[in-house]
Amino acid sequence: MDDLKFGTRNKRGDYAPNARLESAPLFVWPPRPAKLLAWLPHYFLPWNALFFAFGSVIWFYATPAKETLANFDWRWIGYLWLRNSAIVFVLYGLMELRLYIRRAQGNRFKFNGLFPADKKSDVFLFKSQNIDNFVRSFGTGVPIWTAYEVVMLHLWAIGWGPWTTFEANPWALVILGLLIPLIHEAHFFCIHWLIHQGPLYKYVHSVHHNSVNPSPWSSLSMHPVEHLLYWSDILIHLVFPSHPLLVLYHLQLSGTGAVVGHIGFDKVEVGEGAINTQAYSHYLHHKYFEVNYSDGLVPFDRWFGTFHDGSKDGEAQMEKRFAAKRARMNKTQS
Numbered sequence: 001m002d003d004l005k006f007g008t009r010n011k012r013g014d015y016a017p018n019a020r021l022e023s024a025p026l027f028v029w030p031p032r033p034a035k036l037l038a039w040l041p042h043y044f045l046p047w048n049a050l051f052f053a054f055g056s057v058i059w060f061y062a063t064p065a066k067e068t069l070a071n072f073d074w075r076w077i078g079y080l081w082l083r084n085s086a087i088v089f090v091l092y093g094l095m096e097l098r099l100y101i102r103r104a105q106g107n108r109f110k111f112n113g114l115f116p117a118d119k120k121s122d123v124f125l126f127k128s129q130n131i132d133n134f135v136r137s138f139g140t141g142v143p144i145w146t147a148y149e150v151v152m153l154h155l156w157a158i159g160w161g162p163w164t165t166f167e168a169n170p171w172a173l174v175i176l177g178l179l180i181p182l183i184h185e186a187h188f189f190c191i192h193w194l195i196h197q198g199p200l201y202k203y204v205h206s207v208h209h210n211s212v213n214p215s216p217w218s219s220l221s222m223h224p225v226e227h228l229l230y231w232s233d234i235l236i237h238l239v240f241p242s243h244p245l246l247v248l249y250h251l252q253l254s255g256t257g258a259v260v261g262h263i264g265f266d267k268v269e270v271g272e273g274a275i276n277t278q279a280y281s282h283y284l285h286h287k288y289f290e291v292n293y294s295d296g297l298v299p300f301d302r303w304f305g306t307f308h309d310g311s312k313d314g315e316a317q318m319e320k321r322f323a324a325k326r327a328r329m330n331k332t333q334s
């Protein structure tokens, strides 16, 4: 597939799609119902539907019975940890294998012209981005995700919290299920902005940003404090009437789903066609740091002036903002 029909490549080999990034037409004034309807399938496809399917399979076929969950026991806790590790290992691993090890589509649609494995850097454990990402993801990422899952499923099993069933409150659960991607985005924008401030950035979030050129293994490569904050949105299920199926969907969306922004390619070729990854917004965040704190489902970055739409205009606005910030800092220092 000719990627230059959809974008441009600069002298360094970095690819940029032609289409500007747009926020979802959910929060626009005046409302644009025709645009909203045309966009609606993208709310579900491909990612949210995929993570809902993962959550459903896990709930129906790979979660212990309620009586088991009611008592803490290392056997079922260990099982959840192994199951989550296996999902991440297989899904991320397959993407890495195809796109980064076999390099099945070469550089086509790849935002950064270089592959992480080709560049050694002192900021990483063992000077390798892949090893560093791997150790952090499986060392603290999946265990902290699993700990949240263990606590939530246990609280459901002992009946602590506003849990309900699809028979008793179908609409409440459908509405919460539909809102989960929005809740996750709102929470992520807030904690993400927070950990970009002062010492929190220096000691915590910089670990994730070491991967300036992210690949799937970078998705959950974070400091443990960021892991704790990142998955804390799951506590919303102790506030609104919910069901463990929605908890598992939510954890898949935020856990496995962290890969969405870190694929590193604008499109993944499949046969004669290609799937849009929706990864460009977060790639720009890794490249420029203080832009695109959220992924555009809710236009927080537009509202707070941190949006970069990937165009030359977007770049100029960002530079203007960075220059103003530098001037402010110089003024306070002098």
Ligand SMILES: [Zn+2]
Binding pocket: 208, 214, 219, 261, 262, 282, 286
């Ligand atoms: Zn990231």
Ligand SMILES: [Zn+2]
Binding pocket: 192, 196, 205, 209, 285, 289
């Ligand atoms: Zn960040």
